[in-house]
């Protein structure tokens with residue numbers, strides 16, 4: 011695994027309300043070029059290369075999920091019982107797993123401009139993949155789910171989930187990022203043995219939810235537009251995923267506004283959000299602060315605070331921090347930093363607060 015990480019700039023650009031500041035800022039040396047940022051995930055890529063590049067991510071599939079919809083114990087219980095020549099019970103052996111490692115092919119850039127950060131893979135996406143695979147191994151919550159990933163970028167976590175879910179919507183904005191995501195769906199079509207229908211669709215948080223549906227379902231030029239049927243299906247999703255979408259206060263506002271609309275329609279949903287806490291030196295505070303994180307926390311109440319809410323309370327998001335030290339690493343090629351957190355977030359309209 012090659013890595014060449016330039017030193018990072020630590021001074022926050024405050025007028026933007028925060029940027030992907032912790033990402034490695036590259037100096038192009040050409041004043042006319044847009045500023046480039048670099049994530050820490052660039053495995054296998056030759057030094058100096060900026061992409062697009064196709065990397066193979068090795069993923070250990072947790073044992074119980076290899077059997078698909080059944081847990082391993084259920085699968086064993088469903089096997090016929092045999093006796094040996096002495097009449098003793100032959101206990102069924104756990105089937106030898108030959109394909110418990112899968113290789114996911116992901117096309118990604120090694121650097122990008124800030125508006126194109128979705129062309130790169132960010133660490134939070136890999137931590138969220140670990141979490142999701144662990145959930146698949148330890149509960150039935152994600153099996154057969156309708157799921158939607160927001161700010162999916164390369165679509166890595168959604169692609170893994172597609173092996174077990176019913177439908178996965180991979181959403182982001184802009185044709186370049188969505189096109190790259192769709193390319194990753196194609197690259198993995200034969201590899202993943204997907205159970206799910208995967209749809210790559212545009213969901214720009216500044217346009218909110220629901221998106222404008224296309225009139226002609228069969229239109230050849232539909233691009234990444236939604237049909238009415240797909241919008242209804244997405245509103246019935248039970249699972250929302252998002253990784254590394256908290257880095258600019260404006261975006262965080264638009265993200266939570268979209269979430270509020272999406273989560274208050276259709277089925278009850280839970281969001282698993284992986285974020286990277288980015289610390290920067292702030293000139294106004296004269297201290298190292300995590301501003302983007304504080305802004306995120308202003309949207310999310312702790313579970314304890316929930317107990318103090320009543321019917322007059324505003325609608326709110328309630329979050330629980332997941333202990334990721336308990337989650338094994340299923341995706342091989344990355345170093346899990348201490349700065350990534352995963353939050354389980356639910357949305358409570360006032361009537362739901364009353365009922366709790």
Ligand SMILES: C[S@@+](CC[C@H](N)C(=O)[O-])C[C@H]1O[C@@H](n2cnc3c(N)ncnc32)[C@H](O)[C@@H]1O
Nearest residue numbers: 127128131132135161162163183214215253254
């Ligand atoms: C840091 S990248 C994370 C990408 C991917 N989830 C990962 O962790 O590898 C942030 C993502 O948010 C998306 N994003 C930014 N602004 C957006 C907007 N207005 N609407 C939807 N997605 C947006 C970007 O395109 C990008 O894919």
